[in-house]
Amino acid sequence: MDERITEHAETLVDWSARIEAGDDIVIDVAPGAHDLAVAVAAELGERGANLVTTYASDEIDRAYLRAHDDEFDADPAHERALYENADVVLSLGGGRNTSAMADVPGHIRTAYATAREGIREARMDTDWVSTVHPTRALAQQAGMSHEAYIDFVYDAVLRDWEALAEEMRGLKALLDDGSEVRIVGEGTDITMSIESRTAVNSTASVADDSHNLPSGEVFTAPHGTEGEITFDVPMTIRGRRVRDVRLTFNDGAVVDYDAAGNVDVVGELLDTDDGARRLGELGIGMNRGIDRPTDSILFDEKMHGTVHLALGRAYDACLPDGETGNDSAVHVDLITDMGEDSRLEIDGDVIQRSGLFRWEEGFRA
Template sequence: MDERVREHAAVLVDWSAQIEAGDDVVLSIGPDAHDLAVAVAEALGERGANLLSTYASGELTRAYLRAHDGDFGEDPAFERKLYEEADVVLSLGGGRNTSAMADVPSETRQAYRKARSATREARYDTRWVSTVHPTRSLAQQAGMAYEEYQDFAYDAILRDWESLAEEMAKMKDVLDAGSEVRLVKDGTDLTMSIEGRTAVNSAASVRYDSHNLPSGEVFTAPHAPEGTVIFDVPMTINGEAVRDVRLEFEDGEVVTHEAEQGEDAITEILETDDGARRLGELGIGMNRGIDRFTDSILFDEKMGDTVHLAVGRAYDACLPEGETGNESAVHVDMITDMSEESRLEVDGEVIQRNGRFRWEDGFEG
């Protein structure tokens, strides 16, 4: 076994999920994530945690959903209780085909997503962490050779997370003190309120309310967006290629949407429920270990010199105690490149210009 697989498992278990003896851990395993799963199982055994493995296969879900009549009823108790009782959910992505669900009718997908909301909430109430095992299918999606992709993924994952967390704390301080964020670049001028919201220093650890490995972003839950934004980073959403999405917001909601490619996928998402037309997240990518777009949201949204917004569900961690933010069955991130001819302002002050942060060499206020 590649020693980096064991290192990945150790970062996931110790830094990200903070596993301790006696923790009840659900390990969700993609069909090609077997090797990472074995390494994680070994680490969980060493730490004295309890382990239940689930199988997360797009092909299986596709077969199930396509055969179903679409009337899913309520969340079944057996699945909900599993997550209610669990302390931790570790999700190891890694399929054989990132388009495995491409021919599942969108109504079916939406109905299933809605029917499973209580189960999903129970998962989010655990110390959950999502990561991926670098597979050939992800390498293909990134347009990279397999070994090249492995190097890329481990460079992003096996980082000095404590030191990155310190750097990201600066951005969190700015956002926590601020009231309004403005994004400006060619075709984009969007303002949104972050009044009363708390930013998350997403350092790939539940200690920081951060649930992705790799991570390396600072995010918050904006509201009341006004204006227009273009997402110029190519993505695959629900198996469909999407390019150059343009959203126009009025009174906090999407009123117009278009895309050069994959507009249907965006339409489908926006029509899921009311919350799907509002913002759930503003995230600022700060992981400079990620040096290119690979058409995988887990990596792309963390890349330095990018900003992303999500329509849909807001994370509770960004909200005042007891307050619920935007609710939705979806949470879909879209990314804009901030490396050139762009600026990010907080309360009128430029925090990032042309890819440089205020505290970095080469920043021109």
Template sequence: MDDRVREHAQTLVEWSARIEPGDDVILQVGEGAHELAVAVAAELGEREANLVSTYTSGEVHRAYMRAHEGEFEPDPAHELALYENADSVLSLRAGWNASATADVPGERSQALSRARTGIREAHMDTDWVSTVHPTRSMAQAAGMSYEAYRDFVYDAILRDWEALAEEMAQLKEILDDGDTVRLQKAGGPVETDLTMSIAGRTAVNSAASVAYDSHNLPSGEVFTAPYDTEGEVYFDVPMTLQGQRVRDVTLSFEGGEVVDWSAEQGEDALEDILTTDEGARRLGELGIGMNRGIDRFTDSILFDEKMGDTVHLAVGRAYDSCLPEGEAGNDSAVHVDLITDVSEEASLTVDGEVIQRNGRFAWEE
């Protein structure tokens, strides 16, 4: 076993999930994540945690959804109980085919997502962490050799997370104190000029640990929950959504809601997402990437949205960690991130002050 796999497992269990003796842990094992699952299980065993492992597969998910023609039972009790009684959920993503569910009807995916709302909420209430184990299919999607892709993954994951957390704290403080964010970018089918209110919101310093209200490894972003969005935005980073390739997306906002949208490719998949429910046409997240260990786009949202020189906006559900106590943010059965490259002809301002220009922050040389 590559020593980096063991280091990955240790980082996940110790730094990210903060597993303690006696914790009840669900380990969701992706198709190609066997080696990482073995290393994580060993770490959990050393900490005397209680382990239940499950298997996740795009092909299994596809087979179930295509065969199920009736109504989906809302929040089946056996599955709901599993998450309601868990302290942590560790998800090891390692799919064999990013397009495994491409031929599942969009309305069926929407119906299943709505039917699992309670399960999703119970999952989110745990100390959950999602990570990825490099596979050849991921390397192929990224246009890289398997060996080069493994190096890329571990450069992003095996970071000095304490040092990065200190740097990201500067941006968190700016967003916490701010009222209005403006994103501008030249080029594309529309000139991006988008304003969002963040007054009263709390930004999350996403330093790859539940201690920071951060749930992805790798991470390296600061995010908050915007509202009252106005203007237009162009997303030039391609991605796979619901098994379909989507690229060159534009969204137009009025009164905080998407009123018009288009995509050069995959517009049907985009429309399926935006029409899931009322909340799917409002923003749930503004995220700013700060992980300089990620140096290229690989069609994996877990990496692409954390890359330095990027900003991402998620339509759908807002995270409770960004909201004042007792306040409900945007609610939806979906949370889908769209990414724009801000390395050229772009600026991000907070209350009129430029905090990032062409991908570089005000405190960076």
């Protein structure tokens, strides 16, 4: 076994999930993540944790959803109980076909997601962490050889997380002290309020309310969004490829949209519920180990020199006590490359220009 698989498992168990003896753990294992699951199980055994394993197959989900009508029971008790009684949920991604769900009708997906809101909340109330094992399917989706993709994944995952956390802490402070963010670039001029919000220093550790490995972003929950933005990093949404998504916001909500491909997917997403037309997240990528888009949101949203906005649900960690923020059955990220002549401003001060932060060499004011 590649020793980096063991390092990945150790990082996931110790740095990311902070697992201790006696913790009740659910591991959700995709078909291609077997080797990582074996390594994680060994780490959990050494620490005296309690393990339940579930199987996460898009092909199984496809078969179930295509055979079902759109009348789903709300939050089946047997599944909800699993997560209500878990301390930690570890999701190990790595399927055999990244487009397995492409032909599941949108209204079925929406009905299923809506019926499972309570299960999703129970799962998110745990110290959950999502990661992936570098499979051939993911390499193909990224347009890379399997060997090159393996190196890419471990460059992103096996970072000096303490050093990166310290750098990101400075950006978090700027966002916490700020009132308004403006993003300007080709096809983009958008403002949003971050007043009274708390940014999350997403260090790939639940200790910082960070739940992805790899991570390397700072995010907050904006509101009052106005203007237009173009998301020029292609990505797959609901099994279909979209690119150059353009959204227009007025009074905090999307009032117009377009895309260069599969625009109907964007419409289906926006029609999920009222909250799907509003933003739940503004995230700023800072992981230098992620140097190219791979059509995987787990990696692409953390790519250095990018900004992403999520339609839908806001994370409670960003909100004042007692405030619920934007609520939705979805949380879907869209990414824009902060390329040449773009800029990110906080209260009128340029924090990032052309993909470089003001503390980085080469930044120009």
